[in-house]
Amino acid sequence: MRIGIASGKGGTGKTTVATNLARVAAREEKRVVYLDCDVEEPNGQIFLEPEVKWRRPVTVPVPEVDEELCDLCGQCGDICGFSAIVPIGKKVLIFPQLCHSCGGCRLVCPLDAIAEIPREVATLTAGEVDGVEYFQGLLKIGEAMSPPVIRALKAVAPQAELVIVDAPPGTSCPVVEAVRGCDKVLLVTEPTPFGLHDLELALDTIGCLGIPCEVVINRAGLNGEATRELCRSRTVEIAAELPDRRSIAEAYSRGEMAVDVDPDFRDRFVALLHRIEDQP
Amino acid sequence: MKQIVIISGKGGTGKTSLVASFAALAGTSVLADCDVDAADLHLVVKPSPVSSHEFIGGKVAVIDGERCTDCGTCTDLCRFDAIAGESEERAVDSIACEGCGVCAWFCPGQAIDLVDAVEGEWYLSKTRFGPMVHARLNPAGENSGKLVSLLRAEARSIADTRKIDTVLIDGSPGIGCPVIASITGADLVLVVTEPTLSGLHDFERVIGLTRHFAIPSMVVVNKYDINEANTRRVEELATRLGTGVAGRVRFDPAVTEAQVEGAPLVEHSSNGAASDVVDVWKRVRWTLSEGGFVT
Amino acid sequence: MIEEKGSYVMKIAVSSTGPSLDAHMDERFGRCPCFVVASAGESDFEPVDNPCATQGHGAGIQAARLVAEHGVSVVLTGRCGPKASDTLAAAGVLVVTGYGGTVREALEKYNAENASS
Numbered sequence: 146m147r148i149g150i151a152s153g154k155g156g157t158g159k160t161t162v163a164t165n166l167a168r169v170a171a172r173e174e175k176r177v178v179y180l181d182c183d184v185e186e187p188n189g190q191i192f193l194e195p196e197v198k199w200r201r202p203v204t205v206p207v208p209e210v211d212e213e214l215c216d217l218c219g220q221c222g223d224i225c226g227f228s229a230i231v232p233i234g235k236k237v238l239i240f241p242q243l244c245h246s247c248g249g250c251r252l253v254c255p256l257d258a259i260a261e262i263p264r265e266v267a268t269l270t271a272g273e274v275d276g277v278e279y280f281q282g283l284l285k286i287g288e289a290m291s292p293p294v295i296r297a298l299k300a301v302a303p304q305a306e307l308v309i310v311d312a313p314p315g316t317s318c319p320v321v322e323a324v325r326g327c328d329k330v331l332l333v334t335e336p337t338p339f340g341l342h343d344l345e346l347a348l349d350t351i352g353c354l355g356i357p358c359e360v361v362i363n364r365a366g367l368n369g370e371a372t373r374e375l376c377r378s379r380t381v382e383i384a385a386e387l388p389d390r391r392s393i394a395e396a397y398s399r400g401e402m403a404v405d406v407d408p409d410f411r412d413r414f415v416a417l418l419h420r421i422e423d424q425p
Numbered sequence: 426m427k428q429i430v431i432i433s434g435k436g437g438t439g440k441t442s443l444v445a446s447f448a449a450l451a452g453t454s455v456l457a458d459c460d461v462d463a464a465d466l467h468l469v470v471k472p473s474p475v476s477s478h479e480f481i482g483g484k485v486a487v488i489d490g491e492r493c494t495d496c497g498t499c500t501d502l503c504r505f506d507a508i509a510g511e512s513e514e515r516a517v518d519s520i521a522c523e524g525c526g527v528c529a530w531f532c533p534g535q536a537i538d539l540v541d542a543v544e545g546e547w548y549l550s551k552t553r554f555g556p557m558v559h560a561r562l563n564p565a566g567e568n569s570g571k572l573v574s575l576l577r578a579e580a581r582s583i584a585d586t587r588k589i590d591t592v593l594i595d596g597s598p599g600i601g602c603p604v605i606a607s608i609t610g611a612d613l614v615l616v617v618t619e620p621t622l623s624g625l626h627d628f629e630r631v632i633g634l635t636r637h638f639a640i641p642s643m644v645v646v647n648k649y650d651i652n653e654a655n656t657r658r659v660e661e662l663a664t665r666l667g668t669g670v671a672g673r674v675r676f677d678p679a680v681t682e683a684q685v686e687g688a689p690l691v692e693h694s695s696n697g698a699a700s701d702v703v704d705v706w707k708r709v710r711w712t713l714s715e716g717g718f719v720t
Numbered sequence: 721m722i723e724e725k726g727s728y729v730m731k732i733a734v735s736s737t738g739p740s741l742d743a744h745m746d747e748r749f750g751r752c753p754c755f756v757v758a759s760a761g762e763s764d765f766e767p768v769d770n771p772c773a774t775q776g777h778g779a780g781i782q783a784a785r786l787v788a789e790h791g792v793s794v795v796l797t798g799r800c801g802p803k804a805s806d807t808l809a810a811a812g813v814l815v816v817t818g819y820g821g822t823v824r825e826a827l828e829k830y831n832a833e834n835a836s837s
Contacts, residue, residue, distance in 0.1 A: 185630075287633075318569075353564045578751070
């Protein structure tokens with residue numbers, strides 16, 4: 146079972162849900178893989194504290210022109226949809242940050258003067274803690290594109306009984322890349338007007354991808370009714386509600402796991418785990 | 426004309442609520458909601474529409490079934506696994522397609538067209554606080570960075586034309602393309618963070634980004650009383666990195682109450698977190714006018 | 721005066737809001753609707769449409785290619801991004817920023833500052 150934990154709005158509790166779910170599953174002796182696909186700002190390591198096994202760079206291919214062979218025909222500039230390779234004057238300029246690694250320039254060059262060379266954009270880290278196999282992608286600061294890093298991260302992750310994908314916030318291409326291939330998505334929300342509005346956007350996005358989803362209401366309190374009503378109207382089930390407790394917020398601020406400090410939270414996460422597992 | 430961008434690194438720290446209050450305190454300003462994935466500012470500043478425009482993010486490939494000979498060249502060449510299926514079912518997955526044009530260029534039967542990809546809509550509106558530009562990206566939309574750049578350019582142009590001094594930009598979480606597009610060329614970045622280990626970690630990375638682009642920055646710690654020790658850690662780190670400290674805002678249920686009411690916090694109440702926000706704005710304004718911090 | 725060196729005539733491109741010498745300049749190099757290219761004296765000019773104006777990222781780079789293809793040696797504009805600057809430099813085109821006013825005023829200012837003795 147591959148489960149994605151996403152949200153529209155940031156800060157609703159994706160990492161809280163993903164890491165605590167991983168912890169309770171590992172304690173039940175299941176083989177659990179946790180993927181931190183929020184490669185711009187990963188936080189899973191703060192709570193899980195894995196022992197690092199290896200680190201590897203993520204590279205993307207970008208063009209390199211052999212100036213001896215190049216005759217400045219300009220076709221590479223014509224095929225490039227991103228202005229990343231620009232024949233101009235007596236040279237061919239390359240803007241690697243604009244390159245999408247489509248390979249078009251190399252294919253089109255009639256003189257085979259273009260090679261693709263690796264450019265480092267991120268680091269992958271693998272670790273392990275208390276039965277959870279942990280994987281993280283970390284985008285280099287200044288790099289713009291997350292999806293290639295998320296793809297690389299997904300490629301190194303092994304199969305397991307339970308693979309938990311901790312997705313980035315939002316509704317655009319990084320989230321789509323992270324949850325693509327998941328059997329199910331849990332959308333984590335908070336019962337505020339912003340949370341509600343962004344939940345609708347997230348439901349539209351996951352709906353577009355055709356992946357079944359359920360909702361987890363975090364910091365649920367007296368304001369939850371509007372959220373429950375939205376779920377009813379979209380025939381989306383609520384998989385769990387996590388109460389709003391200052392003690393949990395304080396524990397989170399210290400990097401502690403909710404299931405370790407609050408027995409009621411532990412019970413709720415165990416129930417959520419069994420609910421996920423029992424569904425077809 | 427000064428452009429202030431409010432970003433956070435970590436999501437959910439309170440950027441949008443703060444921007445709404447700044448809009449109320451700033452007199453007239455141009456508002457730009459650049460959190461195009463999950464735009465919320467309009468829920469508080471209540472814009473009335475002036476115009477709406479299609480956003481064409483890039484290109485998308487479309488196979489013409491009549492001209493397709495099912496040779497499979499496109500599927501083989503596509504680096505993004507966007508073309509699958511066989512014979513009349515061979516089609517481009519528009520969500521996976523990057524619009525690179527390789528398939529269209531090399532199709533032996535010239536059966537693939539590269540067409541404009543409408544990825545969303547952007548809007549010019551007016552609010553009580555000034556003109557506003559905002560957008561809605563389609564579900565699973567791409568090229569959010571390009572949409573942000575477009576909104577920034579429109580906001581600048583409106584500020585120039587109407588001689589408005591201040592542009593307030595509500596940014597998005599993270600450090601990737603849309604955030605980079607939000608901050609380049611800004612006069613000041615204000616990072617809103619929270620006193621948690623996650624917030625501290627993400628704050629450090631986002632300041633790495635502002636320093637990379639040499640943009641002056643300040644930080645405000647929201648809900649600081651959840652953990653005062655971490656609040657001090659954020660402020661000490663900020664000072665070490667050359668980021669100004671704009672202040673602290675306490676946890677206050679009035680923040681959600683104001684959101685439910687659909688009003689900026691500083692209009693909803695005047696004590697508690699609202700008075701903290703007023704102090705933060707004063708420091709931000711002073712920094713902008715005095716030329717303040719340079720990283 | 722714009723110099724004539726034998727058969728070589730120096731061309732100057734000004735980023736503009738419209739196709740005439742009296743049009744107001746457009747400060748932005750990559751996204752201006754057109755360039756006014758002047759050569760061999762101000763009265764002789766050619767408006768060049770800029771199709772890159774509505775492009776996304778890369779508008780500046782493609783605009784740089786465009787002016788280079790027209791044999792321009794100098795660009796007068798308000799501001800120009802770093803990638804567009806790099807592209808112009810690779811083509812041997814000088815870009816001068818900080819210009820404003822009408823196209824005619826920009827050309828007169830450039831001539832006055834670069835008059836040969």
